[in-house]
Amino acid sequence: MxxxxxxxxxxxxxxxxxxxxxxxxxxxxxxxxxxxxxxxxxxxxxxxxxxxxxxxxxxxxxxxxxxxxxxxxxxxxxxxxxxxxxHVAEFMPVVYDPVVADSIEQYNEIYVNPQNAAFLSIDHPEDIEATLKNAAAGRDIRLVVVTDAEGILGMGDWGVNGVDIAIGKLMVYTAAAGIDPSQVLPVSIDAGTNNETLMNDPLYLGNKHARVTGDKYYDFVDGFVQSTKSLFPELLLHWEDFGRSNAANILEKYQNDITTFNDDIQGTGIVVLAGILGALSITKGSIADQTIVTYGAGTAGVGIANQIMDEMKRAGVSEEDARKRFFLVDKQGLLFDDTEDLTPGQKEFTHKRSEFANADELTTLEAVVTAVQPTVMIGTSTQPGTFTKEIVQDMASYVERPIIFPLSNPTKLAEAKAEDLIEWTDGKALVATGIPADNVEYKGVTYQIGQANNALMYPGLGFGIIASTSSRVNGEILSQASHALGGIVDTTAVGAAVLPPVTHLAEFSQTIAEVVAQSVVDQKLNKEAITDVKKAVADMKWTPKY
Ligand SMILES: NC(=O)c1ccc[n+]([C@@H]2O[C@H](COP(=O)([O-])OP(=O)(O)OC[C@H]3O[C@@H](n4cnc5c(N)ncnc54)[C@H](O)[C@@H]3O)[C@@H](O)[C@H]2O)c1
Ligand SMILES: O=C(O)C[C@H](O)C(=O)O
Ligand SMILES: [Mn+2]
CATH class of the missing domain: 1.20.1370.30 (Hemocyanin, N-terminal domain)
Structure with missing residues (x-):
């Protein structure tokens, strides 16, 4: 031009x-x-x-x-x-989950503008650096949300369309925590797609070939990480919606090397733990006494189990005893040590068939609930309606206040609806859902339903990490972030939610950020000297004004 x-x-x-x-x-x-x-x-x-x-x-x-x-x-x-x-609570479901899911499904048809995103193509590793530079356009990038869109929410592979989740997550970061929008970069890694609908769509805008896997894929990811390291030395790298076979591998490879976290594993882990801690402050229960069933033991399900286990260990339970309290259920049913096709993450939580008289019958959620009598049941299975009335009422017959979190997103994939869970358990269930849920009126009581979505945690977590110039995201920081929400909800109120409402997102994101930054400084993980943690967080905060 x-x-x-x-x-x-x-x-x-x-x-x-x-x-x-x-x-x-x-x-x-x-x-x-x-x-x-x-x-x-x-x-x-x-x-x-x-x-x-x-x-x-x-x-x-x-x-x-x-x-x-x-x-x-x-x-x-x-x-x-x-x-x-x-209008945070009103706009969240529109710019983010669940409407972002519709926009990803219709990305080609309604394509408008790349919104300052970086599009990396697996076919052109030589362009990684130029792409990041072009997209950043000289801006001081502190936060990247990257997706390869192999596991968009619970909807599977959406190829290049998935860039919208990176954009949506970043919008929430700024709205919730106040990260300067000129310091963020959404990144799409287009590794191809195995989604037949997209491949056959003449309007599809991404690479029209099958997903590249193996060394070529990991080398590309590594090229991306190394480029971000040299271009953006102050960066926090947030991984989102990678496939089950890559998400944990990538996190393990880089978490001790750069400032990074995986939102589906760790962001979800800490929001679910925060929700359970909220529920336990209502029931006056102890984390050490819980028996946990996770239905859908993928990226999120295993991440959640690890975060809860970490909390049990911090409460003094031995690792060996803690492991016995988890029952992971996937397509194969309850996961045993001899179950085929276990992922490395699942292997850490298996049981022996000899523990059960009817081990071979434990192939359904229903049978597992009867056998293990859980106090906590988490859904990350992508299978809608699978927390049935029978299963929920069976669980409620063993425990006074069952903690039940159907978390699969978007709306159409949730394992149960909040209102049904309240009704089926006569108001006893302590419920949180993945997408926003309206209050439930039941027998004269208004039940508030917490949103156990990682969006309650990752903005404060990420902002605290960036503001404190942390060199790492570690277990101690994650644990502190989970606990930061404690005390915000008035748990003595009848029908109280287990998590604070999204209307207060900006306030509690600030609290989380301060707690996270304090943990960074206490552990001496800050790269720059910080004398006043609250001030460091306040100074970093961007406010929208001219
Ligand atoms: N609320 C939140 O903050 C939050 C965060 C992360 C993920 N999620 C939701 O959790 C779901 C899973 O996400 P993920 O990233 O873990 O995906 P994933 O693909 O890694 O895991 C899904 C797991 O469910 C299993 N599964 C599929 N069908 C099943 C069946 N019939 N019975 C039992 N297990 C079955 C799969 O084998 C897989 O292990 C998605 O719907 C996602 O939106 C919610
Ligand atoms: O994106 C969301 O709404 C939460 C979570 O990261 C998911 O993958 O479902
Ligand atoms: Mn996600």
Missing amino acids: EESIMTKAQDMLNNPFVNKGTAFTMEERRELGLVGMLPAQVQTIEEQATQNYAQYLSKESGLEKRHFLMELFNENRTLFFYLMGQ
């Missing part, structure tokens, strides 16, 4: 990190060469927000609402986050 075509003024209006639109003052308009390029009135950000919110409300469907918000995001980040700050 000729230099003259892109004027400085157009640059300003088209750059979402600096654009103010109708809020550019007359002085700024004169200075920047914007005279006559905007209507006469100079608006305040509040006026812009009011106008945009009214327009938002006129949109009917979730996807239309999301589209509208994405356009605003593309045009003016400050205004977008100002507006989102006013």
Whole structure:
């Protein structure tokens, strides 16, 4: 393009990190060469927000609402986050889960703009560095959310379309914790796709070949990690929605080398633990006494089991005894040491057939619940409706307040609905769901349903890590983050939720960030000197204003 075509003024209006639109003052308009390029009135950000919110409300469907918000995001980040700050609980399900799932499924049809994302192609490892540089465009990147989209939520492989989850996660980071939106970068690793629907779609925008696996895949991932290390030395690298066979491998390979975490393994682990701790503060129970069934022992299910086990060990239970309290159920049924096709993560939690009189019958969730009488049942199976009335009522016959978290996302994949769980257990179940759930009115009591979604934790976790310049994300930090939510919910109220409401996301993300940063400093993991942790967190916080 000729230099003259892109004027400085157009640059300003088209750059979402600096654009103010109708809020550019007359002085700024004169200075920047914007005279006559905007209507006469100079608006305040509040006026812009009011106008945009009214327009938002006129949109009917979730996807239309999301589209509208994405356009605003593309045009003016400050205004977008100002507006989102006013409506966090309302916008979360639109920019993030569950509507983000629809946008991923329809990415080709409704494609608008890459929203400053970096698209890496497995076919061009030589372009990794240039791609990251181009996308960063000189910005000081502190946070990358990267996905290869092999396991998007519970919907499987969505190829390049999955970039929307990286974008959505980052939007939540800023809205919740206040990371500067100019310091983040969403990254798509396009390793191909095994999704037949996408492969046969003439509109599909990603690489049209099967997923590349093995050394070529891991070498590419390594090339990406090494490039981010040299380009962005202050980076926190967040992995999202990788497939079951890669997620844990990648985390294990890099977690002791760079500042990194996997959200599906660790973000989910700490939000579920926080939810269980919330439930136990209602029942006055102890973590050491729980018996846990995880239904769906994949990336999230095993991550959750490890986080709960870590907590049991911190409570003084020996590792050997703690392991006995976990019962992982996957497609094969209860996982035994002789079960075929176990993943490395599953192998840590198997049982011996000799422990049961009817081991060979333990191939269904129903049979396992009867056999082990769990106090906690977690769903990360991607199998909708599998927490049936029979299973739930059976569980409730062994334990006074069953803790039941159906976590598979999006909405259509949840193992159960909150209202059913409350009704089937006559109000006894302590419930949290993966997507937002309305209050449940039952026999004159209002039950608030916590959202056990990693979005409650990762923004505070990540922000605390970045603000404290931590060189690592370790078990101690994760444990502290889980405990940070304790005391926020009034657990004495009848029908209290096990986790704080998303309406308070910004407040408790701040609390989590401070607790995380303190842990970093206590462990001397900070790369830069920090004398006042609260101040370090406060100084890093970005607020949307002109
Ligand atoms: N709420 C949250 O914060 C949160 C976080 C992470 C994942 N999740 C949800 O959890 C689900 C799983 O995610 P993941 O990343 O662990 O995926 P994954 O593919 O790694 O794991 C899913 C597991 O479920 C198993 N499974 C499939 N069908 C089954 C069946 N009929 N019976 C028993 N097990 C079965 C699979 O074999 C696999 O091990 C997804 O729906 C995802 O959205 C929720
Ligand atoms: O994206 C979400 O809503 C949570 C989680 O990371 C998931 O994969 O389901
Ligand atoms: Mn995820």
